[in-house]
Every structure is written in C-alpha cells, then in structure tokens.
Amino acid sequence: MPSNDSDSPMKIVHGDAGYILEDVPHFTDYIPNLPTYPNPLRSNPAYSVVKQYFVHMDDTVPQKVVVHKDSPRGIHFRRAGPRQKVYFKSDEVHACIVTCGGLCPGLNTVIREIVCGLSYMYGVNKVLGIDGGYRGFYSKNTITLTPKVVNDIHKRGGTILGTSRGGHDTGKIVDSIQDRGINQVYIIGGDGTQRGATVIYEEVRRRGLKVAIAGIPKTIDNDIPVIDKSFGFDTAVEEAQRAINAAHVEAESIENGIGVVKLMGRYSGFIAMYATLASRDVDCCLIPESPFYLEGKGGLFEFIQKRLKENGHMVIVIAEGAGQDLLTESMQAMDQKDASGNKLLQDVGLWISHKIKDHFARKDKIPINLKYIDPTYMIRAIQSNASDNVYCTLLAQSAVHGAMAGYTGFTVGLVNGRHTYIPFNRINERQNKVVITDRMWARLLSSTNQPSFLSPKDLEEAKKAEQPPTELLEGNNCNDVGDAGKEEQPPKDEQESGNHADNGIKTEN
Ligand SMILES: Nc1ncnc2c1ncn2[C@@H]1O[C@H](COP(=O)(O)OP(=O)(O)O)[C@@H](O)[C@H]1O
Ligand SMILES: O=P(O)(O)OC[C@H]1O[C@](O)(COP(=O)(O)O)[C@@H](O)[C@@H]1O
Numbered sequence: 001m002p003s004n005d006s007d008s009p010m011k012i013v014h015g016d017a018g019y020i021l022e023d024v025p026h027f028t029d030y031i032p033n034l035p036t037y038p039n040p041l042r043s044n045p046a047y048s049v050v051k052q053y054f055v056h057m058d059d060t061v062p063q064k065v066v067v068h069k070d071s072p073r074g075i076h077f078r079r080a081g082p083r084q085k086v087y088f089k090s091d092e093v094h095a096c097i098v099t100c101g102g103l104c105p106g107l108n109t110v111i112r113e114i115v116c117g118l119s120y121m122y123g124v125n126k127v128l129g130i131d132g133g134y135r136g137f138y139s140k141n142t143i144t145l146t147p148k149v150v151n152d153i154h155k156r157g158g159t160i161l162g163t164s165r166g167g168h169d170t171g172k173i174v175d176s177i178q179d180r181g182i183n184q185v186y187i188i189g190g191d192g193t194q195r196g197a198t199v200i201y202e203e204v205r206r207r208g209l210k211v212a213i214a215g216i217p218k219t220i221d222n223d224i225p226v227i228d229k230s231f232g233f234d235t236a237v238e239e240a241q242r243a244i245n246a247a248h249v250e251a252e253s254i255e256n257g258i259g260v261v262k263l264m265g266r267y268s269g270f271i272a273m274y275a276t277l278a279s280r281d282v283d284c285c286l287i288p289e290s291p292f293y294l295e296g297k298g299g300l301f302e303f304i305q306k307r308l309k310e311n312g313h314m315v316i317v318i319a320e321g322a323g324q325d326l327l328t329e330s331m332q333a334m335d336q337k338d339a340s341g342n343k344l345l346q347d348v349g350l351w352i353s354h355k356i357k358d359h360f361a362r363k364d365k366i367p368i369n370l371k372y373i374d375p376t377y378m379i380r381a382i383q384s385n386a387s388d389n390v391y392c393t394l395l396a397q398s399a400v401h402g403a404m405a406g407y408t409g410f411t412v413g414l415v416n417g418r419h420t421y422i423p424f425n426r427i428n429e430r431q432n433k434v435v436i437t438d439r440m441w442a443r444l445l446s447s448t449n450q451p452s453f454l455s456p457k458d459l460e461e462a463k464k465a466e467q468p469p470t471e472l473l474e475g476n477n478c479n480d481v482g483d484a485g486k487e488e489q490p491p492k493d494e495q496e497s498g499n500h501a502d503n504g505i506k507t508e509n
C-alpha cells in the first residue's frame with residue numbers, strides 16, 4: 001500500500017481477491033448535506049442517445065493488466081466520466097484554469113476543451129484564466145475565457161494563459177480563490193504543479209470550501225507516474241524526427257560525419273528513447289538513467305570509431321539530463337536550481353560534441369565532421385499533433401465531469417487506455433523513469449546495436465534501484481506486433497519479482 005505523509009489520508013477501499021481501490025476525495029467527505037442535481041447531459045441531444053453514457057459509480061480501472069491466475073487483483077482507480085448526479089447548478093459554477101511549469105504541446109487544447117466542455121456540456125459560462133502560473137492568482141489580473149475566445153487556440157503552441165516556475169504561495173492562492181468566489185480550479189502542469197495542487201486542495205479542505213481542485217498532468221518529459229503517458233509526448237517524439245533526420249542527412253553527406261541531437265528529458269529519457277526507436281537512423285541513444293563513459297574499452301569513443309569504420313557516418317541522440325555526472329567531473333561543479341527547485345542542467349549536447357571533436361582531433365585518430373543540433377525549445381513550442389489533440393480533449397472533458405460530480409483532489413489520467421481519476425498522492429510519490437533493466441530499453445539497444453555502456457557493477461546497481469515498471473506500455477495491452485498472440489514466459493527472476501514491464505504503446509480500448 002502506498003505510503004502517504006500528506007495531511008489528507010488517501011481513501012483506500014479493499015475488496016475481494018486482493019482488490020484495492022485508491023479512491024479520490026469527494027465533497028461529501030468533508031461537507032455534509034450537499035444538494036445534488038440531475039446531470040444536464042441527460043437532456044443533451046448529443047448524449048441522451050448514447051447507451052450507458054453515465055459511468056457506473058462502481059466502475060474502476062486496474063493499474064496492472066498483466067496478471068497470473070492466482071495473483072491478487074491489485075490497485076484500481078476510479079473510472080472517469082459523467083455521473084448521473086452533479087454537485088453544482090450550471091449558473092453556480094465559477095471555474096478557473098491555470099497553467100504552470102515548462103511549455104508542452106497541447107496546453108492550449110486542454111484550455112480550450114475545458115472551456116468548451118464546461119459550456120457545451122454543462123451550460124457553465126463563468127470561466128477565468130489565471131495569468132502566468134500560480135503567482136497569477138495573487139499578482140495579476142484574470143482573463144475571461146469563453147468558447148469564442150478559445151475557439152482556435154489549439155492551433156498555437158505555448159499557453160495563452162502564460163506560465164511560470166516558482167511563486168506558489170498556498171495561503172495567497174486560496175485567499176484569491178475564496179475572494180473571487182471560484183469553486184472549480186483546473187490546474188494544468190507537471191510533477192511540481194501537481195504537488196502545488198495537492199497543498200491547495202489540502203488548504204481548501206481545511207477551510208471547508210466547496211471548491212473542486214482538478215489536475216491535468218502535463219509534461220513533455222513524460223515523467224509522471226501511474227499514467228500511460230502525458231499529453232504532448234507524442235508530438236515531441238514526432239517533431240524530434242525532423243531534427244534527427246537533419247542530423248542524419250548532414251552526417252551521411254560528408255566523410256566521417258557525426259550528427260549529435262540533444263532532446264529534452266531532465267531526469268528521464270523517454271523522448272530520446274522513443275524518438276530513437278521511431279527514427280531508425282540513430283546509432284546511439286544516451287539517457288539520464290543509463291550511465292556511460294567516454295574513454296577506453298567499451299566506451300563511447302571506441303563505439304564511434306567502430307561505427308564510422310562500418311558506416312562512414314553516425315547519429316547520436318542525447319537526452320539533456322544524460323551524463324551529468326561526467327560533466328560535473330570535467331567542468332566546475334554547478335548546483336543551481338530554477339525558481340521551482342528543479343536542478344539547472346549544463347548543456348550536455350555541447351559538452352559531448354566538444355569531447356568527441358577533441359578526441360578525434362588527436363594525431364592517431366580519424367578526422368571527423370560533427371554537427372550539433374539542439375531542437376529542444378523548438379520541439380516544446382509547437383502545437384500538438386492530431387493524436388495529442390484527441391488525448392487533450394478527453395483529459396479536459398474527464399476533468400470537467402469529475403469536478404461537476406463533486407470529486408476533488410484528483411488528477412485525470414489514462415491508465416491502461418482508460419480515463420481515470422487518480423489521487424494526487426499517487427502522482428506525486430515518484431518520478432517516472434526509463435527502467436534500463438526493462439524490455440523496452442533492451443529493444444532500443446538491439447535496434448541501434450549500441451553497447452549498453454554498463455559495467456557489471458552498474459548493472460547490479462540498476463537492478464537494485466529498479467523502480468516499479470514504467471506504465472508506458474505494459475504487457476498484453478501493447479500494440480507490439482512481435483509479442484502478439486504469444487504466451488509470455490518471463491525469466492525466473494521476473495516471475496519472482498512480478499516485474500512485467502514491457503513498454504509497448506498502449507492502445508485505447
Ligand atoms: N512541492 C511543491 N509545493 C508547492 N508548489 C510547488 C511544489 N513544487 C513545485 N511547485 C510549484 O509548481 C509550479 C510548477 O513547478 P515546476 O517544477 O516548475 O514545473 P512542472 O509542474 O512542469 O514540473 C511552480 O509554480 C512551483 O512553484
Ligand atoms: O523551461 P525551462 O525552465 O527552460 O526548463 C526546461 C525543462 O523543462 C522541461 O521541458 C519540462 O519540464 P517540466 O515538465 O517540469 O516543466 C524539461 O524537459 C527541461 O529540462
């Protein structure tokens with residue numbers, strides 16, 4: 001059972017055969033005798049024809065879908081979607097939306113769909129935009145949001161509301177919510193933002209306010225746990241292909257050409273891993289989770305030399321958080337943080353490019369031609385692609401349904417292809433990382449045919465530090481053609497640890 005040191009204990013319901021529901025808070029947990037109203041969707045012609053449109057209140061979604069015949073049913077989350085009864089009258093709702101942290105493709109789509117969802121599904125017309133992240137609650141004017149105002153914002157990158165790091169003053173934020181009479185708060189942001197949303201929810205609850213706090217997880221890094229993937233990630237992987245392609249064209253057009261592409265990923269290398277797997281032009285992918293070394297036998301320089309001899313060119317993709325220990329060793333140690341407390345990284349792309357150039361400039365080495373491409377902010381600033389747009393729409397609508405139904409203190413998220421309400425504590429308890437002892441990283445290594453750069457000692461440490469399997473793609477739910485229809489026979493140690501992470505992309509079912 002997850003530990004929980006926050007002020008509000010997690011609601012956990014136990015059922016038969018090891019069934020566990022990690023439930024989300026509801027107004028009725030702390031406000032007695034609240035009136036309810038029939039969901040206005042009942043009389044909405046678009047929905048009234050849909051069979052079983054309302055989600056059954058006992059519907060839950062399992063976190064693990066790969067099970068053995070005698071394994072316990074495990075953790076479940078409440079299924080997202082409209083409920084028969086709502087806890088707000090349409091004209092009573094005063095909603096606000098805030099975006100925090102770094103940019104990510106799809107932010108504007110989520111904003112748009114919250115505004116349109118509230119208006120078209122629930123007849124809510126009072127929606128405010130908070131300007132410039134959390135600090136905007138108390139230091140800036142608000143922006144009125146209507147379906148007309150947000151009509152074509154999904155065609156733009158960034159966020160029309162602005163964003164920021166730092167500036168989270170819980171007391172001032174909740175005062176502002178209370179003073180403005182806001183009763184639904186939609187908070188779009190990454191791990192830091194969701195931690196901020198947790199303390200806002202706790203303060204709102206302490207004050208006994210009927211204010212729904214709903215989180216929509218955002219991060220291009222895809223480092224939010226539990227959920228299948230975060231919005232904008234697909235777009236980022238797709239856009240990264242352009243940079244990788246350019247690096248490949250440059251590299252193969254010149255003798256001993258090397259293209260180096262840096263991609264985002266402060267603590268986790270998901271974008272680099274997926275962009276590499278998608279591209280097929282990448283010879284080597286370096287991520288924060290997998291240590292590597294430059295000199296000597298089995299090191300990066302030796303591999304580059306070998307690949308250049310074989311192919312005459314090569315492409316290296318490096319995630320921005322990779323090799324930070326090597327940088328700190330060779331450059332002056334820098335321990336700076338941004339306003340939110342995130343570690344500020346040194347430019348590993350530039351550093352590794354210099355290192356490679358210096359190495360191959362030595363007398364006995366082959367002359368190389370290296371081109372370094374840093375598309376990181378260009379990738380982050382684009383509009384979301386079609387599949388992310390659909391995903392953003394469903395996330396936004398789930399958040400609206402949840403808040404209208406009286407749920408609070410929740411994050412919406414896709415779990416095994418189903419939309420769910422996840423308690424904040426679960427989202428905040430750890431960061432999602434590529435597990436290098438998983439099958440997915442092994443697939444990458446066999447696709448690029450690069451060395452793992454791991455010493456037996458590194459491997460031992462990686463195994464010890466092993467996290468719960470990455471949710472992005474597990475077992476039977478993946479559209480991994482190679483495994484389709486095969487009965488899985490995990491190695492003995494996996495059978496014992498119950499670790500069946502597979503990391504194929506999940507399909508909506
Ligand atoms: N532990 C925390 N408690 C309260 N607010 C936090 C916490 N961590 C981060 N925040 C706030 O969340 C916002 C976004 O955090 P940041 O880490 O910059 O981005 P992201 O949410 O994308 O991870 C910032 O305004 C920051 O002050
Ligand atoms: O926006 P900044 O301050 O330049 O920070 C860049 C960082 O933001 C990210 O794009 C996303 O991080 P968050 O999701 O935490 O905002 C990281 O990949 C990158 O390291």
Ligand SMILES: [Mg+2]
Nearest residue numbers: 190191192219
């Ligand atoms: Mg973050």
